[in-house]
Amino acid sequence: MVNYIIRRFLAGILTIWAASIISFVVIQLPPGDYVTAYIANLQSTGTVLSREEADALRIQYGLDQPIYVQYVKWAGLMLRGNFGMAMEYNRPVREVIGDRMTTTIIVSVAAIILIWALALPIGIYSAVRQYSIGDYFFTFLGFIGIAVPNFMLALIVLYASFKYFNVQNIGGLFSPEYLQQSWSWAKAWDMAKHLPLPAFILGLAGMAEVVRIMRANLLDELRKPYVVTAQAKGLSRNRVIMKYPVRAAMNPFASTIGYLFPFVVSGSIIVSLVLSLPTVGPMLFKALVAQDLFLAGTILLLLSILTVVGTFVSDLILMWIDPRIRHGMEGQS
Amino acid sequence: MSQQNAPILSVENLHTYFRQDEGVVRAVEGASFDLYPGQTLGIVGESGCGKSVTARSILRIVEEPGKIEQGNIWLRTSGSNGSSQRVDLTTLDADSQAMRDIRGGEIALIFQEPMTSFSAFHTVGNQIIEAIRLHQKLSPKEAREKAIDLLRQVGIPKPERRIDEYAFQLSGGLRQRVMIAMALSSDPKILIADEPTTALDVTTQAQILDLLRQLQEEKGVSIILITHDMGVIAEMADAVVVMYLGQVVEEGPVDDIFHNPKHPYTRSLLKSIPSILAKPRTKLATITGSIPHPYNRPAGCSFHPRCPDFMPGRCDVAEPKLQKLNERQVVSCFLYDNLPE
Numbered sequence: 001m002v003n004y005i006i007r008r009f010l011a012g013i014l015t016i017w018a019a020s021i022i023s024f025v026v027i028q029l030p031p032g033d034y035v036t037a038y039i040a041n042l043q044s045t046g047t048v049l050s051r052e053e054a055d056a057l058r059i060q061y062g063l064d065q066p067i068y069v070q071y072v073k074w075a076g077l078m079l080r081g082n083f084g085m086a087m088e089y090n091r092p093v094r095e096v097i098g099d100r101m102t103t104t105i106i107v108s109v110a111a112i113i114l115i116w117a118l119a120l121p122i123g124i125y126s127a128v129r130q131y132s133i134g135d136y137f138f139t140f141l142g143f144i145g146i147a148v149p150n151f152m153l154a155l156i157v158l159y160a161s162f163k164y165f166n167v168q169n170i171g172g173l174f175s176p177e178y179l180q181q182s183w184s185w186a187k188a189w190d191m192a193k194h195l196p197l198p199a200f201i202l203g204l205a206g207m208a209e210v211v212r213i214m215r216a217n218l219l220d221e222l223r224k225p226y227v228v229t230a231q232a233k234g235l236s237r238n239r240v241i242m243k244y245p246v247r248a249a250m251n252p253f254a255s256t257i258g259y260l261f262p263f264v265v266s267g268s269i270i271v272s273l274v275l276s277l278p279t280v281g282p283m284l285f286k287a288l289v290a291q292d293l294f295l296a297g298t299i300l301l302l303l304s305i306l307t308v309v310g311t312f313v314s315d316l317i318l319m320w321i322d323p324r325i326r327h328g329m330e331g332q333s
Numbered sequence: 334m335s336q337q338n339a340p341i342l343s344v345e346n347l348h349t350y351f352r353q354d355e356g357v358v359r360a361v362e363g364a365s366f367d368l369y370p371g372q373t374l375g376i377v378g379e380s381g382c383g384k385s386v387t388a389r390s391i392l393r394i395v396e397e398p399g400k401i402e403q404g405n406i407w408l409r410t411s412g413s414n415g416s417s418q419r420v421d422l423t424t425l426d427a428d429s430q431a432m433r434d435i436r437g438g439e440i441a442l443i444f445q446e447p448m449t450s451f452s453a454f455h456t457v458g459n460q461i462i463e464a465i466r467l468h469q470k471l472s473p474k475e476a477r478e479k480a481i482d483l484l485r486q487v488g489i490p491k492p493e494r495r496i497d498e499y500a501f502q503l504s505g506g507l508r509q510r511v512m513i514a515m516a517l518s519s520d521p522k523i524l525i526a527d528e529p530t531t532a533l534d535v536t537t538q539a540q541i542l543d544l545l546r547q548l549q550e551e552k553g554v555s556i557i558l559i560t561h562d563m564g565v566i567a568e569m570a571d572a573v574v575v576m577y578l579g580q581v582v583e584e585g586p587v588d589d590i591f592h593n594p595k596h597p598y599t600r601s602l603l604k605s606i607p608s609i610l611a612k613p614r615t616k617l618a619t620i621t622g623s624i625p626h627p628y629n630r631p632a633g634c635s636f637h638p639r640c641p642d643f644m645p646g647r648c649d650v651a652e653p654k655l656q657k658l659n660e661r662q663v664v665s666c667f668l669y670d671n672l673p674e
Contacts (some may be wrong), residue, residue: 234437
């Protein structure tokens with residue numbers, strides 16, 4: 001079992017390394033580089049940069065060197081915890097990303113928790129009362145949830161709360177007075193109050209999906225003989241369902257922890273723009289447009305690391321909760 | 334009739350139907366039989382004849398959309414003062430406390446598939462202890478002791494270790510023993526064994542049957558043994574009920590059924606048992622045709638399309654009723670209609 005964990009851990013590190021190369025190369029793929037984007041930007045405001053100035057900029061950022069040299073330099077910086085300079089901001093990447101990574105994680109985790117807290121019970125209800133009015137209602141709602149793009153939902157919510165409830169400060173994660181403040185309990189509480197709405201909007205599509213999966217899983221499990229065994233003991237129907245088939249139907253969800261996170265983050269880019277949430281989503285978008293190598297690369301890499309870590313964690317959880325995996329491995333090693 | 338000879342369980346005219354969009358499946362249609370204390374009653378028939386649904390009807394755990402439409406299931410229970418009373422299980426709510434006390438407490442069930450009949454996420458001990466504590470006021474520790482003791486009784490080596498294992502870590506025979514231990518955990522009066530040995534190899538099969546017989550002697554439990562295997566019936570049963578398409582076609586003591594079968598279906602079933610005395614390279618006798626689709630049950634006697642003694646104009650028109658042939662045997666067939674009363 002320890003072998004297995006070590007193997008998974010090493011595989012995870014290898015994956016992160018591969019991901020770092022891919023993130024770096026992918027960002028280089030579009031024609032031009034940061035300087036071309038910068039020049040284009042300046043031109044639109046009327047300033048013209050001379051060739052010499054452009055070349056000087058390229059040398060300053062190291063963009064004149066071959067890609068593998070750039071990668072090795074970048075990787076070296078990364079290993080030392082220095083993520084390079086965000087060209088556009090002219091500040092260290094670490095400083096620019098800073099709080100945004102924290103808020104991204106908080107918003108995503110809140111969305112995931114909300115997805116599970118709402119979707120799993122609904123899925124259980126839908127399966128146990130299959131073909132009831134409630135089941136049809138949630139099925140209908142679920143398909144709408146999958147079909148409606150979540151930025152659209154965000155726009156509708158913004159519009160409705162502004163127009164009908166006259167709420168001015170609907171977007172964002174903080175009230176204006178806390179925006180510039182450093183972290184405190186009051187600020188955290190302020191964020192907690194702002195969190196449910198964006199978490200709900202971000203989570204809705206995922207929620208609809210989880211409801212469908214849970215319903216299907218549980219319907220399969222409900223027909224298995226062990227359910228009849230448990231019933232034949234004299235357990236009440238509710239206790240039977242909650243202890244046995246629900247337990248079995250939940251199992252697959254542990255393995256989705258890993259990829260739920262990138263799913264929520266990439267889904268959040270447009271929603272974050274609409275709701276002006278201070279997550280990394282919009283920043284990644286801007287960095288890609290500006291071809292800001294270090295900033296975009298760092299964000300992509302951090303997301304891949306989080307995904308790999310998430311997958312590793314879900315492997316551990318699966319091993320912990322599923323005796324078949326645990327004991328299957330005992331036999332091997 | 335004295336207490337001892339009164340049936341502990343009487344199924345009367347039981348009808349269990351599955352009403353679906355495509356039509357009605359009449360899984361059990363008018364089954365009646367009695368089970369006496371300490372007796373082993375065999376229920377035989379081909380797949381799909383309603384044996385298992387009968388068992389589930391008795392426990393009131395028929396799956397949706399199955400429903401008991403008609404009939405009574407009388408269970409004799411002993412009251413607190415030693416007097417006995419009869420409850421009609423069909424009148425109880427399936428999920429009520431009263432029915433749940435009976436389920437697992439008075440009547441227990443063991444299944445054909447001991448692998449999928451256990452949860453893979455809980456140790457077998459967890460599942461046995463749950464059953465024990467449901468019907469007896471024991472502390473977790475006492476219940477665990479009792480579970481280990483039960484496992485020992487059903488012949489499981491090293492029960493104090495096995496109790497913490499999962500069903501998939503046990504062999505098929507051990508799993509079925511655990512299943513029996515779990516069923517017996519609350520000293521039920523009736524044990525319904527639904528094809529208890531079908532999924533096991535022959536040697537294990539014999540061991541499990543021996544175990545059932547031994548436990549019956551020790552505990553005096555009545556057994557309803559559901560099987561399609563006439564060999565198992567011959568070895569285990571005192572009385573036999575032969576079912577065909579949800580109906581009882583013949584009933585009687587095991588000796589009469591085997592040596593003097595009356596209904597053509599029973600005779601065909603018996604002919605299809607392979608015999609060690611048969612000439613080599615002869616074909617095994619089979620019953621011609623196959624079970625009709627449950628949506629189109631034949632008119633008249635439901636067995637007539639496959640019956641060697643089919644009487645045109647009679648069997649395909651009217652439905653035979655169960656009638657007493659003699660003191661012991663009951664049969665539903667027109668062949669015996671003109672017997673002098």
